[in-house]
Amino acid sequence: MEFDKIINRKGTGCTKYDGMAECYGREDLMPMWIADMDFEVCSEIYDALRARLDHKIYGYHVPPASYWQSIIDWCGHRHNFHFTREEVTYIPGIVRGIGYAINFFTQKGDKILIQPPVYHPFRQVIEGNERVVVKNHLIDNGTTMVMDLDKLEEIIRTERPKMMILCNPHNPGGIIWDRETLAKVADICYDNHVLVISDEIHGDLELFGNRYTPFATVSEKAAKISIVFGAPSKTFNIPGLVSSWCVIKNPEIRESFFNWLTVNQWNEPTLFLTVATEAAYTKGEAWLGRALAYIEDNIRFAEDFIAKNLPEIRVMRPQASFLLWLDCTNTHLKGKKLCELFINHAHLALNDGEMFGDGGECHMRFNVGCPRKTLEEALQHLVDAFDEEGIHKKQK
Numbered sequence: 001m002e003f004d005k006i007i008n009r010k011g012t013g014c015t016k017y018d019g020m021a022e023c024y025g026r027e028d029l030m031p032m033w034i035a036d037m038d039f040e041v042c043s044e045i046y047d048a049l050r051a052r053l054d055h056k057i058y059g060y061h062v063p064p065a066s067y068w069q070s071i072i073d074w075c076g077h078r079h080n081f082h083f084t085r086e087e088v089t090y091i092p093g094i095v096r097g098i099g100y101a102i103n104f105f106t107q108k109g110d111k112i113l114i115q116p117p118v119y120h121p122f123r124q125v126i127e128g129n130e131r132v133v134v135k136n137h138l139i140d141n142g143t144t145m146v147m148d149l150d151k152l153e154e155i156i157r158t159e160r161p162k163m164m165i166l167c168n169p170h171n172p173g174g175i176i177w178d179r180e181t182l183a184k185v186a187d188i189c190y191d192n193h194v195l196v197i198s199d200e201i202h203g204d205l206e207l208f209g210n211r212y213t214p215f216a217t218v219s220e221k222a223a224k225i226s227i228v229f230g231a232p233s234k235t236f237n238i239p240g241l242v243s244s245w246c247v248i249k250n251p252e253i254r255e256s257f258f259n260w261l262t263v264n265q266w267n268e269p270t271l272f273l274t275v276a277t278e279a280a281y282t283k284g285e286a287w288l289g290r291a292l293a294y295i296e297d298n299i300r301f302a303e304d305f306i307a308k309n310l311p312e313i314r315v316m317r318p319q320a321s322f323l324l325w326l327d328c329t330n331t332h333l334k335g336k337k338l339c340e341l342f343i344n345h346a347h348l349a350l351n352d353g354e355m356f357g358d359g360g361e362c363h364m365r366f367n368v369g370c371p372r373k374t375l376e377e378a379l380q381h382l383v384d385a386f387d388e389e390g391i392h393k394k395q396k
């Protein structure tokens with residue numbers, strides 16, 4: 001099986017392995033953290049890159065019309081998300097895109113709303129740009145996390161944020177927001193003049209029959225107030241190529257922002273990413289289907305294994321993406337102690353849930369975008385650590 005292949009990534013300059021020592025203080029851990037997969041790209045991407053590489057001249061680049069069209073066609077055909085060439089531009093990374101939007105549309109001291117626990121750079125990019133974070137906490141109902149829409153409305157009315165950063169699907173948890181929820185968010189934000197940045201990087205990675213809804217498609221109001229960011233990066237495992245894009249339907253928001261990106265040349269796609277993006281979107285769909293099926297099997301495997309061998313851990317089944325959100329409350333370990341168990345006893349590098357903010361305490365984020373054998377080994381490490389540290393006993 002193509003996804004069973006174990007590939008040594010050490011020394012390739014990849015964050016997952018080569019950035020481990022900086023983050024965890026040691027480099028002998030199994031890396032189940034940062035959100036890329038341990039799978040080779042599909043042969044269609046590789047062949048296209050190889051063919052361009054073999055040309056041996058890598059001069060100044062103008063992306064072909066077919067590159068833009070591949071983004072438009074992919075979103076239209078897979079997600080019913082329709083936009084024109086002028087409504088889309090390139091962005092050199094989604095976090096950078098969010099940073100640009102914050103700088104362009106808000107002032108220092110302005111409030112920006114996020115819904116923790118959430119992808120930690122949202123908070124960092126707001127605070128780093130001297131804006132103020134306003135939070136609407138997600139509610140964990142025991143199965144998934146849901147938005148508190150009444151609270152959202154109340155906070156928006158009282159705190160008056162200028163912007164909201166939506167994670168759609170939501171990381172951590174892999175939650176696909178339904179159309180009704182998104183439409184309500186759009187109504188609240190529209191009525192209160194809040195611009196919505198929708199980060200949809202995990203949108204293609206739909207699992208178990210769930211379908212993601214691009215925010216801008218839920219209503220006219222949503223289309224008017226939204227800036228949508230997406231990418232083939234997670235979908236096709238090419239984040240190192242930096243291949244994101246941005247769609248804005250409303251010309252009143254779009255024109256000035258896109259002009260600003262253009263004069264600064266921040267929206268100029270570079271050579272190899274355009275080749276990879278076009279190959280992915282035009283020829284990679286069959287591979288994606290196989291990758292998602294493999295990820296679903298990995299999730300089922302992890303769920304069964306954990307239920308049998310690590311009953312202290314509650315797994316939130318993701319509706320999208322390859323990241324498991326593990327509730328470790330019943331280990332009765334918190335903060336540093338919980339991290340120590342995973343790092344120093346289980347020899348695993350996972351993302352500490354606390355980094356995602358409120359609601360992330362006693363949680364760990366576990367990347368299962370890896371060969372089954374790697375996953376089995378990592379889970380066994382955890383069982384051994386639980387045995388050694390008497391975690392099971394504490395339960396009894």
Ligand SMILES: Cc1ncc(COP(=O)(O)O)c(C=O)c1O
Nearest residue numbers: 035093094095096119171199201
């Ligand atoms: C929700 C979310 N947004 C953005 C990113 C990173 O995107 P980029 O590398 O394009 O900044 C990630 C990566 O894990 C993510 O989970």
